[in-house]
Amino acid sequence: MPFVAKEYLETGTDNDVALGSNRNDLDKIKLLPQILKGSLNPSLKTQLLGRSYSAPFGVAPLGIPSLMWPRAEHALASMAAEMQIPFCLSTVASESPSGLQHAHGDMGWYQLYVPKEKELSFKLMDNAKKAGFHTLVVTVDIPIPSRRQRTKRAGLTTPLTITPKLLLDALCHPTWTMGTIRHGVPRLKTIEEHAEFKSLMSVGKFVRSKLGGNLDWTYLDTIRRYWDGPTIVKGVMDVRDADRLVKEGYDAIWVSNHGGRQSDLSPSSISVLPQIARLIDKQVPIVFDSGIRSGNDILRALACGADFVFLGRPWLYGVAALGKLGAYHTCHILKEEMMNGMYQLGIDNLTTLSQKTMIYDNE
Numbered sequence: 220m221p222f223v224a225k226e227y228l229e230t231g232t233d234n235d236v237a238l239g240s241n242r243n244d245l246d247k248i249k250l251l252p253q254i255l256k257g258s259l260n261p262s263l264k265t266q267l268l269g270r271s272y273s274a275p276f277g278v279a280p281l282g283i284p285s286l287m288w289p290r291a292e293h294a295l296a297s298m299a300a301e302m303q304i305p306f307c308l309s310t311v312a313s314e315s316p317s318g319l320q321h322a323h324g325d326m327g328w329y330q331l332y333v334p335k336e337k338e339l340s341f342k343l344m345d346n347a348k349k350a351g352f353h354t355l356v357v358t359v360d361i362p363i364p365s366r367r368q369r370t371k372r373a374g375l376t377t378p379l380t381i382t383p384k385l386l387l388d389a390l391c392h393p394t395w396t397m398g399t400i401r402h403g404v405p406r407l408k409t410i411e412e413h414a415e416f417k418s419l420m421s422v423g424k425f426v427r428s429k430l431g432g433n434l435d436w437t438y439l440d441t442i443r444r445y446w447d448g449p450t451i452v453k454g455v456m457d458v459r460d461a462d463r464l465v466k467e468g469y470d471a472i473w474v475s476n477h478g479g480r481q482s483d484l485s486p487s488s489i490s491v492l493p494q495i496a497r498l499i500d501k502q503v504p505i506v507f508d509s510g511i512r513s514g515n516d517i518l519r520a521l522a523c524g525a526d527f528v529f530l531g532r533p534w535l536y537g538v539a540a541l542g543k544l545g546a547y548h549t550c551h552i553l554k555e556e557m558m559n560g561m562y563q564l565g566i567d568n569l570t571t572l573s574q575k576t577m578i579y580d581n582e
């Protein structure tokens with residue numbers, strides 16, 4: 220993929236410290252294998268919020284995936300439907316819920332960036348529900364946009380300004396460029412439906428002026444009541460927030476520092492997970508993301524108290540490498556690694572992972 224897209228995908232924020240610690244802290248978690256378990260028959264099947272999934276992982280919400288690879292949402296949604304894992308569509312994706320209605324099977328979750336105006340929030344939720352998305356994920360960790368200097372330096376603007384550097388970048392990536400010409404420059408289709416004018420410039424302005432900025436506990440409650448279905452709050456890092464969300468009756472919490480893209484002051488998501496899991500004590504499921512790059516990482520997160528794990532960037536690496544097949548390939552790799560990890564640990568049931576002996580390597 221072109222440099223500008225790669226930088227958008229890979230960036231953290233500010234000095235990328237949170238981005239780095241997400242990975243480093245996962246590597247510090249070691250699990251002790253147990254021996255002499257006879258013949259094992261590991262299973263990855265997982266129940267979450269009343270639904271069955273073939274594995275305890277899914278596709279995290281991703282903004283404008285078609286920038287990384289043309290029609291990436293379609294590739295990921297149809298893979299998720301076939302592989303029976305959840306696919307979470309972002310409010311700022313390059314495809315709208317109705318555009319994916321026939322792709323996601325019944326694996327569709329919808330991620331809401333809550334607009335300032337309630338009426339607009341209701342419209343976005345109505346459209347998602349109409350298109351069969353059944354689980355709502357409300358992202359709460361974006362009080363204002365973050366500072367991502369890497370994307371600025373790479374020349375990413377809304378709308379994309381065509382500079383000689385960008386043209387050269389595109390020419391050096393002919394498959395991406397041909398796909399983008401064939402399917403059109405990536406757009407924010409959900410937002411377009413509600414913006415007064417459809418040009419990328421006015422859609423960009425609409426995102427900056429109408430999305431976010433006034434979400435609080437009361438507004439979150441309004442959203443949850445309107446949705447009237449499973450509601451998960453994404454971007455929880457503080458044990459006190461987790462406690463309040465559980466007390467207020469949310470269906471699940473999603474521990475995440477947004478893949479290190481939002482605040483560089485944030486600790487790694489994995490470092491706060493055990494404390495939150497102890498406090499929640501299985502009252503509601505815990506969803507987790509940030510830095511997961513392998514089946515072993517998924518096992519690490521489950522051992523630290525997560526019930527389900529999502530990945531962001533790895534899906535787009537897969538699609539950018541191999542197109543539609545790359546979505547499947549990523550899923551296969553993760554499943555295979557998880558299965559292998561379970562044999563090595565001597566377990567065949569994921570629920571026993573939380574009793575595993577863990578060693579934190581602090582060197």
Ligand SMILES: Cc1cc2nc3c(=O)[nH]c(=O)nc-3n(C[C@H](O)[C@H](O)[C@H](O)COP(=O)(O)O)c2cc1C
Nearest residue numbers: 279280281282309358477478508509510530531532
């Ligand atoms: C390119 C990109 C776009 C993202 N867009 C959104 C988004 O629109 N909504 C959201 O809730 N999270 C968004 N995220 C965060 C992911 O949902 C997820 O929290 C994060 O990617 C997990 O970290 P990982 O990429 O290390 O797996 C985005 C992440 C990336 C990499």
